[in-house]
Amino acid sequence: MTDHTEPTEQAEQAAQSGRARGAARRTWTRVAAASAVTVAALTATVTPSVAVAAPADAPRTAVTAAAAADVDYDTWQRDCRAVMDGALPYLKERIADRAPGEKQAIVLDIDNTSLETDFGFSYPQPANRPVLEVAEYAQEHGVALFFVTARPGIVEAPTEWNLAHAGYESSGLYVRGFLDLFKDVAQYKTEQRAEIESNGYTIVANIGNSATDLPGGHAEKTFKLPDYDGQLS
Numbered sequence: 001m002t003d004h005t006e007p008t009e010q011a012e013q014a015a016q017s018g019r020a021r022g023a024a025r026r027t028w029t030r031v032a033a034a035s036a037v038t039v040a041a042l043t044a045t046v047t048p049s050v051a052v053a054a055p056a057d058a059p060r061t062a063v064t065a066a067a068a069a070d071v072d073y074d075t076w077q078r079d080c081r082a083v084m085d086g087a088l089p090y091l092k093e094r095i096a097d098r099a100p101g102e103k104q105a106i107v108l109d110i111d112n113t114s115l116e117t118d119f120g121f122s123y124p125q126p127a128n129r130p131v132l133e134v135a136e137y138a139q140e141h142g143v144a145l146f147f148v149t150a151r152p153g154i155v156e157a158p159t160e161w162n163l164a165h166a167g168y169e170s171s172g173l174y175v176r177g178f179l180d181l182f183k184d185v186a187q188y189k190t191e192q193r194a195e196i197e198s199n200g201y202t203i204v205a206n207i208g209n210s211a212t213d214l215p216g217g218h219a220e221k222t223f224k225l226p227d228y229d230g231q232l233s
């Protein structure tokens with residue numbers, strides 16, 4: 001993925017991509033209606049901790065890896081909010097200090113970071129509210145959001161739609177291609193951040209919940225959400 005465009009071109013591209021998303025949404029609605037079970041199965045491929053696909057309207061705590069981890073939804077949300085309560089003031093300060101011409105970006109993991117994967121096992125998955133609130137502040141103040149996930153390319157389109165449906169205005173989604181599946185996840189994610197930087201962005205924050213989301217540099221600051229000793233993907 002490359003993007004060397006200027007802000008005005010970005011605005012036009014964003015408008016176009018918004019239209020494209022609208023079209024994709026209509027298409028996806030039809031696909032989802034026809035094959036909800038298939039969608040659940042595809043999503044399950046990226047949430048290996050969930051062995052059995054739950055019905056789309058399952059309660060959040062019904063079939064979840066988190067339940068197995070003895071972590072309830074309220075605890076998880078409180079723990080996420082505590083981290084994001086530290087991220088927002090930093091972000092506000094960093095945006096206020098933006099250098100002329102600087103293109104600021106935030107990198108986000110998806111599962112159990114941007115979306116409620118293990119607590120919201122349905123499609124579409126709901127946003128993880130504390131993270132969405134920080135992301136909304138960012139996107140409303142000209143900071144680009146990039147999503148770097150270990151999800152495989154096969155679920156790129158439904159993932160992109162899910163992020164938009166949840167309220168995220170994505171400037172780019174990085175999923176793992178075939179060869180990436182053989183790489184260390186932390187290395188793969190680091191390479192994507194380097195790619196984002198090479199496109200002219202300054203990554204002011206990298207937000208994730210797994211140990212593989214954050215090492216390797218290429219971000220001014222990292223924010224670690226809970227994974228409860230690896231029990232949340």
Ligand SMILES: [Mg+2]
Binds near residue numbers: 112
């Ligand atoms: Mg994750």
